[in-house]
Amino acid sequence: MFNEIDAQYKNDILETIIDSAYEWIVVVNKDGNIVYMNKKYCEFLEINRSEIIGKHVTTVIENSRMHLVAKSGKEEIADLQYIKGNYMIANRIPIYSNGEVIGALGTVIFRDTKEWDKMSSHIKSLMPQLQTYLQDWQEHNGAKYTLQDIKAVSKQITELKEKVKNVASGDTSILIRGESGTGKELFAHSIHQLSSRSNKPFIKVNCGAIPEHLLESELFGYEEGAFTGAKKGGKKGKFLLAHGGTIFLDEIGDMPLNMQVKLLRVLQEKEVEPVGSMTPIPVDVRVIAATNRPLEKMIQENRFREDLFYRINVIPFKVPPLRERVEDIGHLTEFFLKKMTKRSGKRITMIEEDVLNLLYKHTWPGNLRELENVIEAAIHLTDGEKITISSLPEYFMGDPKLLIGQRSLKEILDETEKKIIEKSLEQFGQDKLQAAKSLGISKSSMYEKIKKYSLE
Numbered sequence: 001m002f003n004e005i006d007a008q009y010k011n012d013i014l015e016t017i018i019d020s021a022y023e024w025i026v027v028v029n030k031d032g033n034i035v036y037m038n039k040k041y042c043e044f045l046e047i048n049r050s051e052i053i054g055k056h057v058t059t060v061i062e063n064s065r066m067h068l069v070a071k072s073g074k075e076e077i078a079d080l081q082y083i084k085g086n087y088m089i090a091n092r093i094p095i096y097s098n099g100e101v102i103g104a105l106g107t108v109i110f111r112d113t114k115e116w117d118k119m120s121s122h123i124k125s126l127m128p129q130l131q132t133y134l135q136d137w138q139e140h141n142g143a144k145y146t147l148q149d150i151k152a153v154s155k156q157i158t159e160l161k162e163k164v165k166n167v168a169s170g171d172t173s174i175l176i177r178g179e180s181g182t183g184k185e186l187f188a189h190s191i192h193q194l195s196s197r198s199n200k201p202f203i204k205v206n207c208g209a210i211p212e213h214l215l216e217s218e219l220f221g222y223e224e225g226a227f228t229g230a231k232k233g234g235k236k237g238k239f240l241l242a243h244g245g246t247i248f249l250d251e252i253g254d255m256p257l258n259m260q261v262k263l264l265r266v267l268q269e270k271e272v273e274p275v276g277s278m279t280p281i282p283v284d285v286r287v288i289a290a291t292n293r294p295l296e297k298m299i300q301e302n303r304f305r306e307d308l309f310y311r312i313n314v315i316p317f318k319v320p321p322l323r324e325r326v327e328d329i330g331h332l333t334e335f336f337l338k339k340m341t342k343r344s345g346k347r348i349t350m351i352e353e354d355v356l357n358l359l360y361k362h363t364w365p366g367n368l369r370e371l372e373n374v375i376e377a378a379i380h381l382t383d384g385e386k387i388t389i390s391s392l393p394e395y396f397m398g399d400p401k402l403l404i405g406q407r408s409l410k411e412i413l414d415e416t417e418k419k420i421i422e423k424s425l426e427q428f429g430q431d432k433l434q435a436a437k438s439l440g441i442s443k444s445s446m447y448e449k450i451k452k453y454s455l456e
């Protein structure tokens with residue numbers, strides 16, 4: 001009896017302490033269901049304690065991450081959480097018992113609304129500025145990839161990765177050649193990341209995507225009043241933004257000739273002249289350029305300047321197409337599969353042997369970008385835990401030579417015929433007569449095939 005009173009007494013004391021604590025408190029079990037919430041927190045949320053016990057925390061508290069901490073066992077301290085129109089500071093601490101996470105304790109501070117209102121509006125006013133700085137920083141220091149992100153087992157790519165380590169530290173220009181989608185941009189990022197300029201900006205310019213008349217001001221900037229529509233105060237060009245760091249001139253083969261002349265001057269003089277200015281500004285930038293164009297042929301046709309070519313091609317670098325490093329296909333397929341299943345939340349653990357055989361046979365004109373897209377599409381088209389031939393996208397299966405060795409001639413012909421019949425019906429809005437006419441077959445033959453392939 002005395003012990004019971006003692007326990008009750010302790011409980012009351014604890015309850016009073018917790019209820020009048022400076023913080024709001026919530027406790028969830030390992031499933032993220034609320035097992036406790038102190039009085040002040042309930043009052044702030046305008047809820048009745050008895051009604052929320054047992055409910056999932058996300059249905060009671062906005063933007064809660066308590067259930068995630070109760071799963072991961074990783075504490076989150078001083079996280080900003082937006083609740084009822086205000087930013088709160090939340091701490092989320094996992095609760096362990098016998099070495100296992102059994103739930104999480106959450107505390108939210110700043111319940112003094114006056115004080116908090118003041119802080120909150122201050123944070124609110126800072127948030128947009130912070131976001132602008134963050135965006136700016138990401139834009140200007142945009143090297144996202146490192147050598148570890150370049151997945152490969154082939155000798156060619158392993159050697160290229162070694163070459164990156166050797167050339168990254170210098171300041172010489174590098175020209176990365178290779179077909180579209182081979183990973184040229186990944187190499188450019190990695191070179192910057194390994195150079196002494198890594199904590200300085202990495203600025204990418206897609207020379208092929210910027211209209212010719214804008215390219216000069218985009219690269220070199222302009223002075224206030226340089227042209228109608230010019231911004232007040234002028235604009236810094238990409239070269240000046242990259243000062244101290246690296247500029248990545250992607251698709252350099254698409255740069256117009258007049259710009260090539262100006263670029264060469266900048267590289268030689270190491271200074272830029274913004275549009276509308278007479279005063280050159282010194283600039284220290286390392287150039288990494290990339291292209292999938294045949295520059296030597298373009299030089300012969302006077303479409304690319306030979307002097308610029310030699311200026312940027314100090315260290316040549318060629319990324320081989322995927323069809324020349326077939327041994328990477330399996331490794332990359334596994335990598336893309338893991339990356340994308342994680343993103344899509346699907347549980348796909350296997351790829352059928354037949355599918356892998358097809359992937360090995362394909363010539364991959366779009367290289368790694370195409371492989372990435374095929375895997376992504378297959379994940380979306382798969383119902384089970386396994387990628388089978390029927391999960392491959394239609395365009396991919398449209399290549400009949402892929403089926404050689406996988407199917408008999410009759411099966412290949414049937415599959416192709418079925419696709420053609422389907423397409424023709426689609427094209428003529430399911431008008432069987434027109435579709436039959438377009439394929440040069442009789443109406444009855446069309447009906448027969450529709451029946452055979454269950455296309456009705």
Ligand SMILES: Nc1ncnc2c1ncn2[C@@H]1O[C@H](COP(=O)(O)OP(=O)(O)OP(=O)(O)O)[C@@H](O)[C@H]1O
Pocket residue numbers: 149150151152178179180181182183184185186187250292368369372
């Ligand atoms: N070795 C690799 N490991 C993992 N992913 C890769 C690899 N190479 C390329 N990728 C992925 O393939 C896609 C295409 O790569 P990237 O953009 O670097 O190619 P690119 O050669 O610069 O293409 P483009 O010439 O069209 O600009 C990207 O999504 C990239 O992340």
